[in-house]
Amino acid sequence: MSAKAVRVSSEWLDLREPADAEARSTELAERVARHLPAGPLVIHDLGGGSGAMGRWLAPRLPGPQPWVVHDRDEDLLALAADGGEVRLSDITRLSPGDLDGADLVTASALLDMLTADELERMLGACAGLPLLVAMTVTGHVALTPSDPLDERMVAAFNVHQHRDGRLGPDAVAAVEELHPEVIARPSPWHLGAAHADLMAEWFGGWVTAACEQDPALAAEAAGYRERRLAQAAAGELEVTVDHADLLVLP
Numbered sequence: 001m002s003a004k005a006v007r008v009s010s011e012w013l014d015l016r017e018p019a020d021a022e023a024r025s026t027e028l029a030e031r032v033a034r035h036l037p038a039g040p041l042v043i044h045d046l047g048g049g050s051g052a053m054g055r056w057l058a059p060r061l062p063g064p065q066p067w068v069v070h071d072r073d074e075d076l077l078a079l080a081a082d083g084g085e086v087r088l089s090d091i092t093r094l095s096p097g098d099l100d101g102a103d104l105v106t107a108s109a110l111l112d113m114l115t116a117d118e119l120e121r122m123l124g125a126c127a128g129l130p131l132l133v134a135m136t137v138t139g140h141v142a143l144t145p146s147d148p149l150d151e152r153m154v155a156a157f158n159v160h161q162h163r164d165g166r167l168g169p170d171a172v173a174a175v176e177e178l179h180p181e182v183i184a185r186p187s188p189w190h191l192g193a194a195h196a197d198l199m200a201e202w203f204g205g206w207v208t209a210a211c212e213q214d215p216a217l218a219a220e221a222a223g224y225r226e227r228r229l230a231q232a233a234a235g236e237l238e239v240t241v242d243h244a245d246l247l248v249l250p
Contacts, residue, residue, distance in 0.1 A: 020135055039063060045108075066085065134243075147228070196235075203239070
């Protein structure tokens, strides 16, 4: 996606799927279910990767549901092809015709990776259709216990998220500006001892990106990483990573 394509691994998607499932807004899923027509539902999942959104949402919607998963990664689409349709496509270049017959459009962990122009084009392609978008980062991260380096890491990472013109933590506000009546609900990750592998993987990537953005952090990053990973291994570290789920109804 975006001006510079972002690739994610199937291993990372596997790690985050349980935390995403815990975090997503069931309220918005219930709202969109009440809005949808009776009968078979055709659902298009944009940037759907290995199909995690469908695995979470399908049991919460009524009736038969043919799903169409769009992604630009053939390897991930192969994992999503479990009876549904998959389409190799760049969702930043969708036209309304690509969504013909859809009753609902979904996406997850996507909007923050788009540029403003790409977001506007994607929303334009979805015009007139219910749109449920989950797990968009908002830029707020809280670690307990706190550490003197936490705030600098958060700030540097959030700036890094804007590289290549991406919306990063401003994605939710960008959608709200384009759709004033969008319904937003928090969907934070609450990571603790039960999510040790995900926490370690997320934390490593988070620190690396922050140091890439602000090289002055590198001198202290090794000790910071060691302290935090030791706390995580001992079950003493808790992390909240804020996200938002959005529902746009026509």
